[in-house]
Amino acid sequence: MANIQLLLHGFQTALTFQNLGAALLGAILGLIVGAMPGIGSLAGVALLLPLTYKFNPTTAIIMLGALYYSNMYGGSFSAILLNIPGDSPAVMTALDGYPMATKRKRPGQALMTANMASFIGGTIGICILTLMGPALADIGLKFGPSEMTAILLIAMTSISWLVGENPTKGLVITMFGILLASMGMDTLSGSPRYDFGSMYLLGGIPFTPFIIGTVGFSQVISLVMERDTDASRKEASHGMKLSYRGSVLSRHEFRRLLPPAIRSGFLGTFVGVLPGAGATTGSFMGYAMQKKFKSEEPLGTGAVEGIASCEAANNAAAAGAFAPLLALGIPGSGTGAVLLGGLMMWGLNPGPLLFTNEPDFTWGLIASLFLSNVLTLIVALGVIPFLLKILSVPVKYMIPCITCICVVGAYSSSYSMYGVFIMFISGVVSYFLIKNGYPTAPMMLSFVLAPLLESNMRKAFIISGGSLNIFFTRPITCVLMIIFLFMICTPIVKSVLKKKKTGKQEEK
Numbered sequence: 001m002a003n004i005q006l007l008l009h010g011f012q013t014a015l016t017f018q019n020l021g022a023a024l025l026g027a028i029l030g031l032i033v034g035a036m037p038g039i040g041s042l043a044g045v046a047l048l049l050p051l052t053y054k055f056n057p058t059t060a061i062i063m064l065g066a067l068y069y070s071n072m073y074g075g076s077f078s079a080i081l082l083n084i085p086g087d088s089p090a091v092m093t094a095l096d097g098y099p100m101a102t103k104r105k106r107p108g109q110a111l112m113t114a115n116m117a118s119f120i121g122g123t124i125g126i127c128i129l130t131l132m133g134p135a136l137a138d139i140g141l142k143f144g145p146s147e148m149t150a151i152l153l154i155a156m157t158s159i160s161w162l163v164g165e166n167p168t169k170g171l172v173i174t175m176f177g178i179l180l181a182s183m184g185m186d187t188l189s190g191s192p193r194y195d196f197g198s199m200y201l202l203g204g205i206p207f208t209p210f211i212i213g214t215v216g217f218s219q220v221i222s223l224v225m226e227r228d229t230d231a232s233r234k235e236a237s238h239g240m241k242l243s244y245r246g247s248v249l250s251r252h253e254f255r256r257l258l259p260p261a262i263r264s265g266f267l268g269t270f271v272g273v274l275p276g277a278g279a280t281t282g283s284f285m286g287y288a289m290q291k292k293f294k295s296e297e298p299l300g301t302g303a304v305e306g307i308a309s310c311e312a313a314n315n316a317a318a319a320g321a322f323a324p325l326l327a328l329g330i331p332g333s334g335t336g337a338v339l340l341g342g343l344m345m346w347g348l349n350p351g352p353l354l355f356t357n358e359p360d361f362t363w364g365l366i367a368s369l370f371l372s373n374v375l376t377l378i379v380a381l382g383v384i385p386f387l388l389k390i391l392s393v394p395v396k397y398m399i400p401c402i403t404c405i406c407v408v409g410a411y412s413s414s415y416s417m418y419g420v421f422i423m424f425i426s427g428v429v430s431y432f433l434i435k436n437g438y439p440t441a442p443m444m445l446s447f448v449l450a451p452l453l454e455s456n457m458r459k460a461f462i463i464s465g466g467s468l469n470i471f472f473t474r475p476i477t478c479v480l481m482i483i484f485l486f487m488i489c490t491p492i493v494k495s496v497l498k499k500k501k502t503g504k505q506e507e508k
Contacts, residue, residue, distance in 0.1 A: 034074020108247025121312025272320025286313025
């Protein structure tokens with residue numbers, strides 16, 4: 001009850017003309033930055049941080065918080081319309097968003113689904129942050145290397161739900177993603193691995209160019225290689241409802257997106273609180289969890305549930321990340337580290353006393369997240385009719401435009417042609433993989449999770465002196481490991497039982 005009163009006091013701070021304008025500006029800029037591949041929330045917040053020097057601390061952090069939060073919305077725009085994720089959390093959105101926009105001829109509903117799921121997931125995350133901010137931060141502190149290892153093992157096991165009809169190809173492509181992620185400097189010892197004598201590979205394969213190439217540039221190659229491109233494009237565009245009215249979700253579709261959005265909202269908030277996890281991991285885990293529930297259409301073919309699960313998770317994770325940042329001064333991601341630097345620059349010391357010593361600032365920020373969520377939804381819904389016009393552009397113009405976006409996005413993430421080279425190579429390789437029936441989703445998921453898993457697992461073994469006991473003596477880790485072993489054993493048991501049942505039927 002005390003938190004609710006403090007929140008109402010925070011709304012008094014956030015609803016001043018200056019702070020409301022800052023939240024609106026941050027929401028608009030966040031949508032733009034999020035929709036531009038290669039920039040993302042980290043670069044966006046870092047670039048706009050100097051603009052806030054003249055603001056008072058509350059107004060400045062409200063603007064940056066709104067920008068970070070609305071960036072989660074914007075990343076889905078280019079993922080759905082162009083198959084190029086604007087930010088890393090939108091990688092999973094492209095799996096169902098782009099097929100729904102093109103193959104199912106429902107681009108408006110795809111954008112509307114993403115926006116509504118983002119709003120629902122974000123609202124859940126902010127409500128949990130309001131009621132349990134400091135408590136969530138304390139829970140996050142209990143997750144050390146062994147607990148994070150167990151969670152990431154569960155997440156890696158969930159890749160099996162993304163491999164499609166051919167488990168062998170899925171396993172091969174997953175291992176390929178892990179191999180690519182292991183290139184570069186060893187995170188703990190500092191020794192080079194698989195650098196092949198190239199100084200560029202010492203830093204590993206950069207994530208953003210790799211994803212832009214895998215998802216976006218491979219699509220460009222596919223469009224170029226298809227002979228009947230213009231005809232297929234016109235046929236795909238024919239009958240699309242390029243209007244706001246045609247974008248409104250039916251009651252049935254809203255009922256479909258609600259359960260996965262709520263589930264992913266709670267999961268994403270929890271993932272956002274964990275150190276180093278971030279919105280990208282939340283989005284991947286939200287999508288993987290949805291694979292275990294029934295969907296009206298198969299995931300990966302344009303399912304409403306697929307878009308809702310990952311969009312709700314990444315927005316909830318963005319809200320959850322503020323709990324350890326404010327209550328403990330521990331950033332959960334690179335963007336959180338920039339925000340932490342801003343707080344310290346303005347003379348504020350994040351920690352348990354921040355809620356007590358600076359209530360106007362803390363609760364004003366939390367209240368502004370509610371406002372940013374609503375403002376971003378309104379702006380995002382308002383631009384849908386203009387965004388849909390992209391799909392009516394002829395392919396002969398789309399190919400050079402998408403190529404330019406890929407090149408600019410890859411270059412802006414690394415500020416060198418190395419990023420463009422990685423984008424080009426990953427696009428070519430991914431095109432041939434897709435052409436031969438290899439799913440790229442497991443490769444992307446393993447590429448994201450493998451470095452986190454390796455780092456946390458090695459830290460756990462260093463703590464335990466190489467003993468496996470650390471994974472079974474700590475209560476939280478033990479429970480998570482039991483879940484992990486259950487997930488591994490279940491398919492094996494099912495296979496054995498199925499063979500016995502088949503054998504009995506043959507005997508009869």
